[in-house]
Amino acid sequence: SAVISQKPSRDICQRGTSLTIQCQVDSQVTMMFWYRQQPGQSLTLIATANQGSEATYESGFVIDKFPISRPNLTFSTLTVSNMSPEDSSIYLCSVLKRSGQVVEAFFGQGTRLTVV
Amino acid sequence: AQSVSQHNHHVILSEAASLELGCNYSYGGTVNLFWYVQYPGQHLQLLLKYFSGDPLVKGIKGFEAEFIKSKFSFNLRKPSVQWSDTAEYFCAVSNNAGNMLTFGGGTRLMVKP
Numbered sequence A: 001s002a003v004i005s006q007k008p009s010r011d012i013c014q015r016g017t018s019l020t021i022q023c024q025v026d027s028q029v030t031m032m033f034w035y036r037q038q039p040g041q042s043l044t045l046i047a048t049a050n051q052g053s054e055a056t057y058e059s060g061f062v063i064d065k066f067p068i069s070r071p072n073l074t075f076s077t078l079t080v081s082n083m084s085p086e087d088s089s090i091y092l093c094s095v096l097k098r099s100g101q102v103v104e105a106f107f108g109q110g111t112r113l114t115v116v
Numbered sequence B: 001a002q003s004v005s006q007h008n009h010h011v012i013l014s015e016a017a018s019l020e021l022g023c024n025y026s027y028g029g030t031v032n033l034f035w036y037v038q039y040p041g042q043h044l045q046l047l048l049k050y051f052s053g054d055p056l057v058k059g060i061k062g063f064e065a066e067f068i069k070s071k072f073s074f075n076l077r078k079p080s081v082q083w084s085d086t087a088e089y090f091c092a093v094s095n096n097a098g099n100m101l102t103f104g105g106g107t108r109l110m111v112k113p
Helices: none
Strands: A004-007 A010-013 A019-025 A031-037 A043-050 A068-072 A075-080 A089-099 A102-107 A111-115 B003-005 B010-014 B019-021 B024-026 B031-038 B045-050 B056-058 B064-068 B073-078 B087-095 B101-103 B107-112
Touching (some): A019 A089, A031 A075, A043 A068, A043 A075, A102 B031, B010 B019, B019 B107, B031 B064, B031 B073, B045 B056, B045 B064
Parallel strands (some): B010 B107
Antiparallel strands (some): A019 A075, A031 A043, A031 A089, A068 A075, B064 B073
C-alpha cells in the first residue's frame, strides 16, 4: 500500500497569485500523477511527474500554468500559477503501486482550492 | 489510449431499490478495474477493485461489480440501496504496466428516503 500526505487540504487565494501543493509518499514510486476535479466533474489528469525528468502534461495543461517538481522518489509539488476563479477545483495527487500482477491506485486527501 | 465511459450521469432511486451503474472501457491490453465513491464534501474512497480471477468482485458496503471481458464492462451493483449511498461514483481503469489511470465521467446517485 501507499500513504500519501497532501497539503494544504484547502486554501482560499486571491486571483493572480500562485499556490504550491505538496505530496509526500511513504514509499518510493516511479511516477506520481496530478489530477484536477472541477465542481461537479470527474477527475482529469493534469500531468505525470517523473523523477529525474520533466513532467508529462496532458492536452490542455501547460508547464507555465502548472509547474511540477519531482526532486526525489517520494515527493512532488504542483503549483497553480497566476490563478483565476476558473482554477477553483480539488487537486489530487496519486500513485500507482504494483505488487506482483496487482496494480492499485492511492490518492492524497486532496486540496480544495477556491480562487476569489 | 484507454478511455472509460459511464453512461448514467444522474440516477435517482428510492430506498431499497436495486442499483446498477454501467462502466465500459476501451483498451486492448490487460486492465485493472476500480470503482470509487465520493460522498458529498468528502474525498475519493475505493469501493472495490478487480485484477484477476473471479470476475464477480465484492466490495465494501454491499457493493459488487462484474467484469465481463467480452463486453469491456465493469458494472457496479447493489441489491438494495440506502439513503446513505447518495454520492458520486467513478469507474477507473489502469493498465497492467501501472503507468496510467483513467477515470470515467462519474455517476451522481441520489437515493430518496
